[in-house]
Amino acid sequence: MKKKWLFTPGPTPIPPEALLAMAQPIDYHRSDAAVALIKDVLEKLKHVFQTENDVLFLTSSGTGAMEGAVANLLSRGDKVIVIRSGKFGERWSEICTAYGIEVIPIDVTWGNSVEPQAVETLLVQHPDVRAVFATLCETSTGALHDIEALACLTRVRPTLLVVDAVSALGADDLQMDNWGVDVVVSCSQKGLMTPPGLAFVALNQRAWDAIERSDLPKYYFDFRKAYESGLEGSVPYTPAITLLTALQCALDRICVEGIRRTIDRHNLLASATRSAVKALGLPLFAASPANTLTSIRLPTEIDGKAFVNLMRDTYGITYAGGQSQLSGKIVRIAHLGCMNENDVIVAISAFERGLVEIGYDIPVGAGVTAAQEIFAR
Numbered sequence: 001m002k003k004k005w006l007f008t009p010g011p012t013p014i015p016p017e018a019l020l021a022m023a024q025p026i027d028y029h030r031s032d033a034a035v036a037l038i039k040d041v042l043e044k045l046k047h048v049f050q051t052e053n054d055v056l057f058l059t060s061s062g063t064g065a066m067e068g069a070v071a072n073l074l075s076r077g078d079k080v081i082v083i084r085s086g087k088f089g090e091r092w093s094e095i096c097t098a099y100g101i102e103v104i105p106i107d108v109t110w111g112n113s114v115e116p117q118a119v120e121t122l123l124v125q126h127p128d129v130r131a132v133f134a135t136l137c138e139t140s141t142g143a144l145h146d147i148e149a150l151a152c153l154t155r156v157r158p159t160l161l162v163v164d165a166v167s168a169l170g171a172d173d174l175q176m177d178n179w180g181v182d183v184v185v186s187c188s189q190k191g192l193m194t195p196p197g198l199a200f201v202a203l204n205q206r207a208w209d210a211i212e213r214s215d216l217p218k219y220y221f222d223f224r225k226a227y228e229s230g231l232e233g234s235v236p237y238t239p240a241i242t243l244l245t246a247l248q249c250a251l252d253r254i255c256v257e258g259i260r261r262t263i264d265r266h267n268l269l270a271s272a273t274r275s276a277v278k279a280l281g282l283p284l285f286a287a288s289p290a291n292t293l294t295s296i297r298l299p300t301e302i303d304g305k306a307f308v309n310l311m312r313d314t315y316g317i318t319y320a321g322g323q324s325q326l327s328g329k330i331v332r333i334a335h336l337g338c339m340n341e342n343d344v345i346v347a348i349s350a351f352e353r354g355l356v357e358i359g360y361d362i363p364v365g366a367g368v369t370a371a372q373e374i375f376a377r
């Protein structure tokens with residue numbers, strides 16, 4: 001019997017009660033029920049973003065929130081620093097360029113994380129830089145960036161720190177208020193265990209001051225409109241109301257577990273996965289791996305694309321392959337969102353089985369044993 005397992009860094013599995021919520025008759029988005037739903041969701045998001053700032057939501061995927069951040073925070077002629085250590089750092093740079101913003105890139109070898117010192121050097125050389133655009137977990141490589149260290153540099157300068165936490169929110173720690181991060185963007189289909197289609201932005205006062213000055217064109221993603229409506233449990237345009245009902249269930253799960261314990265759980269699952277991969281004799285791709293996903297560098301004799309296809313088509317196990325320059329070279333196993341120890345055991349045991357099937361010699365069972373040892377501690 002074929003059974004499907006989803007180990008991609010988005011979308012991630014949806015909790016059953018969220019699936020059921022989406023099957024209920026839809027509400028009018030200006031009804032009292034919808035107003036209460038929106039207010040509740042926005043309040044609970046603050047817990048996940050670890051902030052007292054208001055959070056706003058958009059009907060889009062995560063990239064919409066990224067584009068909105070650029071269009072709302074910046075003005076014509078602005079200069080920004082963009083950390084590019086993979087596909088999503090590059091996306092910040094592409095969006096800024098599309099809006100005519102001058103980009104000073106910091107190119108980091110894929111798999112590595114930025115050295116905060118490199119950012120500091122550029123900030124000193126270019127004191128007029130308006131913002132630093134960073135990524136908490138660079139999903140294309142699995143690398144975690146030291147956002148706390150970057151915030152130490154920006155919070156003492158008139159420079160905003162804008163963080164893409166699209167994949168890592170709820171999995172890797174990001175203490176927006178404690179660290180002094182100005183803007184955090186995320187979306188529904190990853191750590192928040194909800195289907196794709198909602199994006200979120202949390203902004204502090206420094207960010208709102210920049211928004212007041214911004215003269216870049218914007219309409220659908222105008223943060224002021226989204227924010228002002230959100231305060232009243234309203235929306236400027238028809239929202240993905242069905243997804244909001246699912247999100248409410250998913251947020252309830254996180255709020256009951258508590259964000260600190262949610263992050264700890266992801267840390268445990270990531271540690272077990274890394275330990276398993278090492279026990280199989282395979283190298284991790286990221287130098288500082290995130291809790292969100294584990295990237296595994298495949299030996300050159302393995303065709304990564306064929307392996308991912310085999311696992312999906314034969315075993316119903318979906319891992320993510322490599323993107324762009326890493327296509328066919330890495331496998332990415334997410335342990336993200338609605339996952340526990342048993343999911344990791346499935347992911348690892350299937351991984352071992354797949355490697356055996358393609359004729360790659362591994363110590364079968366060593367990965368599962370290593371993961372179990374981590375869980376037993």
Ligand code: PMP
Binds near residue numbers: 167187
């Ligand atoms: N940033 C990161 C770090 C991501 O992982 C993704 C999605 N994989 C995005 C941005 C883009 O999000 P979306 O596909 O929802 O637009």
